[in-house]
Amino acid sequence: MKETYVSVWGNLVTVRSLQEEKEQGIEGKIEEAIAPLKEKIREIETSISQKYPPVKFLSEKDRKRILITGGAGFVGSHLADKLMMDGHEVTVVDNFFTGRKRNVEHWIGHENFELINHDVVEPLYIEVDQIYHLASPASPPNYMYNPIKTLKTNTIGTLNMLGLAKRVGARLLLASTSEVYGDPEVHPQREDYWGHVNPIGPRACYDEGKRVAETMCYAYMKQEGVEVRVARIFNTFGPRMHMNDGRVVSNFILQALQGEGLTVYGSGSQTRSFQYVSDLVNGLVVLMNNNVSSPVNVGNPEEHTILEFAKLIRGLVGSRSEILSLPEAQDDPQRRNPDISKAKLLLGWEPVVPLEEGLNKTIDYFRKELEYQANNQYIPKPKPARTKKGRLRHI
Ligand SMILES: O=C(O)[C@H]1O[C@H](OP(=O)(O)OP(=O)(O)OC[C@H]2O[C@@H](n3ccc(=O)[nH]c3=O)[C@H](O)[C@@H]2O)[C@H](O)[C@@H](O)[C@@H]1O
Numbered sequence: 165m166k167e168t169y170v171s172v173w174g175n176l177v178t179v180r181s182l183q184e185e186k187e188q189g190i191e192g193k194i195e196e197a198i199a200p201l202k203e204k205i206r207e208i209e210t211s212i213s214q215k216y217p218p219v220k221f222l223s224e225k226d227r228k229r230i231l232i233t234g235g236a237g238f239v240g241s242h243l244a245d246k247l248m249m250d251g252h253e254v255t256v257v258d259n260f261f262t263g264r265k266r267n268v269e270h271w272i273g274h275e276n277f278e279l280i281n282h283d284v285v286e287p288l289y290i291e292v293d294q295i296y297h298l299a300s301p302a303s304p305p306n307y308m309y310n311p312i313k314t315l316k317t318n319t320i321g322t323l324n325m326l327g328l329a330k331r332v333g334a335r336l337l338l339a340s341t342s343e344v345y346g347d348p349e350v351h352p353q354r355e356d357y358w359g360h361v362n363p364i365g366p367r368a369c370y371d372e373g374k375r376v377a378e379t380m381c382y383a384y385m386k387q388e389g390v391e392v393r394v395a396r397i398f399n400t401f402g403p404r405m406h407m408n409d410g411r412v413v414s415n416f417i418l419q420a421l422q423g424e425g426l427t428v429y430g431s432g433s434q435t436r437s438f439q440y441v442s443d444l445v446n447g448l449v450v451l452m453n454n455n456v457s458s459p460v461n462v463g464n465p466e467e468h469t470i471l472e473f474a475k476l477i478r479g480l481v482g483s484r485s486e487i488l489s490l491p492e493a494q495d496d497p498q499r500r501n502p503d504i505s506k507a508k509l510l511l512g513w514e515p516v517v518p519l520e521e522g523l524n525k526t527i528d529y530f531r532k533e534l535e536y537q538a539n540n541q542y543i544p545k546p547k548p549a550r551t552k553k554g555r556l557r558h559i
Pocket residue numbers: 302303304341342343397398399400401410411412413415416427428429430434436470493496497549
């Protein structure tokens with residue numbers, strides 16, 4: 165009897181160990197089969213973490229939660245790049261009227277980055293430490309396209325962002341503009357000049373919109389103690405400008421690259437002072453983190469006539485385009501040049517990128533964009549301005 169038990173027990177042990185061996189064998193085989201898959205996943209994970217530009221590590225104490233309205237636009241996306249690379253948590257809000265996902269796609273999926281499709285005309289409830297309020301079309305044909313919407317964005321949109329700043333105790337920087345000086349009677353423009361704006365002209369939706377946005381900032385500062393910064397931004401150019409947004413830099417580069425005539429509005433003797441986008445972005449960040457709450461001009465004081473500018477771009481592109489004279493744009497400011505002594509003195513900021521260097525980078529970007537667009541069967545055309553009546557002439 166005892167022997168029988170022993171032999172049954174022995175058989176059971178053998179069956180179990182055979183079973184265990186079998187299971188181990190299966191596990192081993194499964195392990196072997198999924199090893200290449202695991203390797204693939206590791207590769208994908210590494211390639212994903214390497215796809216982002218390098219980001220600094222900031223401790224919890226130094227890392228800020230930053231909102232950029234209009235952050236998928238030309239300036240906003242460069243600002244997002246800087247703040248991300250500096251190690252902050254960045255939330256971009258854009259309604260994609262003039263902003264484009266392509267401008268920030270390189271950050272999508274990064275743990276410090278968030279993109280929200282939202283129009284600032286509607287309230288927004290999030291927790292942030294700083295707000296860069298850039299949302300608004302900036303190119304004249306774009307802001308004149310729907311003047312009521314431009315007004316709503318700059319008024320209701322700014323009220324909403326100031327309300328948010330008040331609620332969460334954030335500091336707000338308003339992207340104001342040299343256009344608050346209108347067609348200036350004082351030259352160059354200092355921050356204490358009150359401006360010369362036509363309140364019912366075609367540019368008023370933007371000029372007056374930004375002027376009242378500034379007024380709102382100081383009302384919230386005085387009445388509610390909100391910390392505000394106001395940057396009066398002068399003409400800015402660089403990669404990621406919309407090729408056909410109608411501004412002079414994009415129009416002239418596109419026309420020169422396509423061998424079309426460069427469209428100078430009016431005599432071409434009107435002046436502008438152009439800054440490269442990286443200088444602007446550095447200026448905005450310095451201003452945000454400084455204690456100057458009154459408005460500050462952020463621009464490059466090197467002034468050129470538009471005709472000089474057309475010739476310069478044509479030369480840099482190496483194009484044989486002719487220069488055309490079109491009727492003057494309505495209410496076009498005749499001279500624009502920032503006095504930046506305040507920024508130099510109080511912020512220690514001034515632009516450093518030479519005009520030609522910035523233009524060459526922008527021309528390279530446009531060349532690549534044209535190739536990209538051609539592959540997509542789309543040929544961009546410069547957007548015309550609203551001009552006075554008159555005939556086209558060749559200069
Ligand atoms: O580029 C910018 O950063 C600024 O552009 C605009 O200001 P504006 O100076 O009128 O800009 P443009 O449309 O680029 O025009 C500059 C000058 O070039 C002229 N222009 C423009 C386009 C063109 O094809 N040909 C041409 O002669 C315009 O009449 C104007 O005298 C906006 O008002 C600002 O908010 C914005 O910040």
